[in-house]
Amino acid sequence: MEIPAVSPLGVKDISQPQQWEKNSQENLDSTTHYRQQPGDPPTETLEQGVSPEPANRSLKNLHETENLVDGLEGDADKSHESICEMPGSLQASDLWYCPDGSFVKKIIIRGHGLDKPKLGSRCRVLAFGFPFGSELREGWTELTVGVGPWRDETWGELIEKCLESMCQGEEAELQLPGHSGPPVRLTLDSFTQGRDSWELETSEKEALAREERARGTELFRAGNPEGAARCYGRALRLLLTLPPPGPPERIDLHANLAACQLLLGQPQLAAQNCDRVLEREPGHLKALYRRGVAQAALGNLEKATADLKRVLAVDPKNRAAQEELGKVVIEGKKQDAGLAQGLRKMFD
Known part of the structure; x- marks a missing residue:
């Protein structure tokens, strides 16, 4: 089971992990925004998908x-x-x-x-x-x-x-x-x-990966995206040792890991995991949406607009994508106005 899309709303500084409410289901269904100011350096991590303490x-x-x-x-x-x-x-x-x-x-x-x-x-x-x-x-x-x-x-x-x-x-x-x-x-x-992991049979690796994935989803819903990211990362490392293209579960693991990384303030890593999903399934709506959110946080407004419009072309009533696209458009207008003002000063 793949975790639900994480929907953004409002502008917050994502340099710190998001604060979770007591009701975990509300957090999964609610809209929390992960915008990072353009030009801010992306967060780096040690382990794939984990923002290090x-x-x-x-x-x-x-x-x-x-x-x-x-x-x-x-x-x-x-x-x-x-x-x-x-x-x-x-x-x-x-x-x-x-x-x-x-x-x-x-x-x-x-x-x-x-x-x-x-x-x-x-x-x-x-x-x-x-x-x-x-x-x-x-x-x-x-x-x-x-x-x-x-x-x-x-x-x-x-x-x-x-x-x-x-x-x-x-x-x-x-x-x-x-x-x-x-x-x-x-x-x-x-x-x-x-x-050692190389001594395990394919069926054993897949079974262990399923356990890690289930535990990751449990932690995500409990408000622990960092622990969830560790589980998803371990599951992916097990499956990456299998011959390509690997089991289809890898797609959902990358998509789930991207959701955790957005909450942890790691938009660059989130975008990379969405890329891996879209390489194998170009129409994956959750990956398109999450990559759009990540690109907006990185200041890549044109790329964010393109991804969010692709989501709305398939699902016009997707409220989270509508709201995020509206914020991207407003941010783009602010940047254009600032650029125009700067150019006028140059010729005054």
Whole structure:
């Protein structure tokens, strides 16, 4: 089931995520506008479709990454490879840098063996120091990689990445950008064997993708577009490993992800996902509408007008498209008036 079109109304600054009302169904059916002033830079994200919180924002360069580990003992210029693959005794300066820059791991106690948790691995974990609201119970807990609602929040995503880098018995501290509290500490006591995604059968990947999609729609309706975007992104990554053209569910996943990205203030990414939908289904009305909204937010008024008119040509009573097109026309007239005034001043 595809989530309903998100209809805009009124002008709001989309540099911050939209505030949700308590009644989630009203938000799905209501009209909320995502306009971004022309010239404003588009929002970038780490993971496809996700606007990063400070805890998982990609670091701009190595210098910024090294600032995260100020106060740690030892030299931060050591190898960035996993300590599980490094010979010799453990040093206080042994660090592992998450490839996407979302955190730096300091290994306190070396694990043993070379195996690490994979998809489906049940991990017995000791966790301390996670901030209030992370929904992770401190102390001993059991987490399954790739399964469960614990992965929906930002902290769950970080924990999963960390677990996939750990060996059995390893204890580590996580340093995160924007986290000023005490270091987060994880111990991986044990785990069961899992599988890499390439080991899964096509039917298994499709089943997992359906579960992620259903969870994403549930989160969207509950007022959590960020968590929904993570689920849709994970579902797409599973399906993208299948031979082209892939299952038809990919179309709806891209369209749903675009709806989340509009709410998260990411019009450029939303437009890109709509492009992927329209490449395979040129008449997809929700993708046309959402791309029109995204183009308007980016200041591309001609492109926005073209998409919205295509929607109205098929569905003349589409109120959301009518309202958005009216706002685009008004904005275009304002720009024309400003340009005319500027030209007159040049010749006065």
